Amino acid sequence: MFTGIVEEVGRVRRGEGGELVVECSTILEGSGLGDSIAVNGVDLTVRAMDSDSMTFDVMPETFRRSNLGSVQAGEYVNLERSVTGATRMSGHVVRGVVETTCTLDSLTPEGDAVIARFRTTPEYLKYIVMKGPVCVDGVSLTVMARDEESFSVSLVQYTQEHTNIMRRKPGDQINLETDIFARYVEQLLEARAATT
DSSP states (O other): OBOSOOOEEEEEEEEETTEEEEEOSGGGTTOOTTOEEEETTEEEEEEEEOSSEEEEEOOHHHHHHSGGGGOOTTOEEEEEEOOOTTOOOOSOOBOSOOOEEEEEEEEEEETTEEEEEEEOOHHHHTTOOTTSEEEETTEEEEEEEEOSSEEEEEEOHHHHHHSSGGGOOTTOEEEEEOOHHHHHHHHHHHHHHHHO
16 A cells, blocks of 8 residues: 655666566665555565665556556656555555556646646546545645546646656656545445345
8 A cells, every 4th residue: 555655756777578677766765575666656566676776577467557568768757665554644545556547638837836637538537536536657646627538636846846747748648546435435336226
């Protein structure tokens, strides 16, 4: 489990053949083999590590559902270690289970903030609730607008400076994890309707 509060932006050294190697420093501290690390919001297991990088195995299903399948050497990825009993829950409950990718539509300045707009399909948009949480590329954000095709979030200066979102361009594929609680409510209501 994660919070969606990015601890470090790492740089991809290599991503091929089911293996992803990421240059990093901050998340090395206190981490060990077998630990879970969110890489652009995808929960991956540390297979190897050295003084300046971590190596992860990536399953074909993960490549299909996330943007990790197209990541190139030199690209930047958001990194977060999994929560512990002492972790502050500053973001929201993030599982590290990326459901799909969405498309970055625009980045629009608004004062010191930047409004990021993303497009996704109705299948996933129905789980995105106004003023509710959403996780894009592993970043916990609050939905500020939503229509039939897209949703928007506001990026404060800290998020602009400490995540990879501002390095993205319109048209880029961004990992999306919707609110798990919305999914639970839907499943409970469907089960209730089936029994009445």
